[in-house]
Amino acid sequence: MLQAATTIRTVSNMTVDSSDRLDAAMDGFKQGDPDCFQEMVEHHQQSIATFCLRYVGSADAACDLTQEVFLTLWRERKRYRHRGKLKSFLLTIARNRCLAHLKRERKVVPLRPEMDRRTAESDSELLGRDLRHSIHRLQPDFAEVLILRYLEDMDLQEIAELTEQPLGTVKSRLHRALEQLRRDWHD
Structure with a gap:
C-alpha cells in the first residue's frame, strides 16, 4: 500500500x-x-x-x-x-x-501527401483515403472544425477560441460537416 x-x-x-x-x-x-x-x-x-x-x-x-x-x-x-x-x-x-x-x-x-500515390492499398488504407477526400471536399470552414475536433482532439470551446467564432457557430459547422460526410458516404 x-x-x-x-x-x-x-x-x-x-x-x-x-x-x-x-x-x-x-x-x-x-x-x-x-x-x-x-x-x-x-x-x-x-x-x-x-x-x-x-x-x-x-x-x-x-x-x-x-x-x-x-x-x-x-x-x-x-x-x-x-x-x-x-x-x-x-x-x-x-x-x-x-x-x-x-x-x-x-x-x-490533399490533407496528406500520400493520397496521390497509386499503389496497391489495403481496405483500411482505401477507406482512410476516401475519408480524407471526403473531408477535403467540405467547405473550408466545415473541414477546419472537423480536423480540429477529431484529428487534433480539441474540445468545442477551444475550437471556438482558436477560430474566433461563437461556440454555436462551431457546433453548427461541425454538425453540418458530419451531415455532409454522411451524405457523401451513403451515395
Whole structure:
C-alpha cells in the first residue's frame, strides 16, 4: 500500500515538475532566454508540425510553416500574455499561417501527401483515403472544425477560441460537416 502511494506521488510530482519546468521556461522565454525558448519549441514542435501538415498537405510546406510559427512566437514574446494554454496560442498562429499559405497557393491540396500515390492499398488504407477526400471536399470552414475536433482532439470551446467564432457557430459547422460526410458516404 505504501509503495502504491509512493508511486502515485512520484507520477504526480513528475507532472507537476514538468508543468513547473514549462512555467519556468515560459518566464525565461519572455525575458529572451534562448535556452528556454528552445525547450518550449521542443515541447510543442511535433504537434504544431502535425497540425500544419494536416492543414496544407505538404510536408515541406508544413516544415516551413512550423518554423514561421516559432519565429513569430519569438518575435512577439514581449507582447504574449500567458492567460491560456500556449498550445492554443501556437495553433492560432499556425492556423493563420496555413490559411495564408493556402491562399497564396490558390489550389486544392490533399490533407496528406500520400493520397496521390497509386499503389496497391489495403481496405483500411482505401477507406482512410476516401475519408480524407471526403473531408477535403467540405467547405473550408466545415473541414477546419472537423480536423480540429477529431484529428487534433480539441474540445468545442477551444475550437471556438482558436477560430474566433461563437461556440454555436462551431457546433453548427461541425454538425453540418458530419451531415455532409454522411451524405457523401451513403451515395
